[in-house]
Amino acid sequence: xSLLVDSPVWIDxxxxxxxxxxxxxxxILGIERIVVGDLILAEVLxxxxxxxxxxxxxxxxxxxxxxxxxxxxxxLASARNYRTLRAxxxxxxxxIDCLIATFCLQNNLELLHNDRDFDAFGRHxxxxxxxx
Numbered sequence: 001x002s003l004l005v006d007s008p009v010w011i012d013x014x015x016x017x018x019x020x021x022x023x024x025x026x027x028i029l030g031i032e033r034i035v036v037g038d039l040i041l042a043e044v045l046x047x048x049x050x051x052x053x054x055x056x057x058x059x060x061x062x063x064x065x066x067x068x069x070x071x072x073x074x075x076l077a078s079a080r081n082y083r084t085l086r087a088x089x090x091x092x093x094x095x096i097d098c099l100i101a102t103f104c105l106q107n108n109l110e111l112l113h114n115d116r117d118f119d120a121f122g123r124h125x126x127x128x129x130x131x132x
Contacts, residue, residue, distance in 0.1 A: 002033045003130060004104055006113035007043040014044070014057055021114045024132040036061050037069040037103060039096060069103045078102040081125055090120045101127050 009021045028034070041061055048054040078098045085092055092098050094117065101121040104111045111118060112130040121127035 001128070002035045002109050003028070004035055004037060004100070004109045004111050005040070006100065006111060006115060006118070007040045008114055009112055010040065010044045010061070011047060012114075014048075014053075019114060020132045021112055024130070025112065034064050035109065036064045036066050037100060038066055039069045039099065041066055043096070067103075067107075070099055074099060074103050074106060077106060081105070081121070085120050085124060088120075088124055090124070092117045092120065101125075104128070 005025060009019075009025060012019055013022045013025055044061065045054060045058055048057055078095075078101075081102050082092055082098045097115060097117045101111070101118055103109070105121070105125060105127055108128075110128040110130050112132070118127060118129060122129045
């Protein structure tokens with residue numbers, strides 16, 4: 001099974017922030033199959049202030065397969081998943097999180113994250129979350 005790493009984990013990793021997730025990411029680089037979503041690629045790279053840092057991060061991220069996350073099927077499934085979670089009294093704060101979680105569900109990907117919204121997808125919809 002492939003692992004998709006969420007944007008905040010990559011951002012912390014590139015910033016040198018030590019968390020359980022960044023430590024785990026560091027340990028599995030080059031060992032496990034990691035994929036990058038196109039939305040995650042954009043979200044991570046947009047934050048670099050210098051061209052040099054941008055280029056280095058781009059080079060590093062493009063070593064992994066980059067998968068397109070959003071299309072009509074994922075958009076519709078994401079909306080359904082949001083509505084299902086709302087029916088359980090759970091509101092997901094960001095549309096992009098719904099899209100990422102739905103993409104993982106539809107493509108049998110495990111997700112490494114540090115965002116509580118994804119936990120609802122795991123509990124109610126079966127999202128496979130990497131526990132560290």
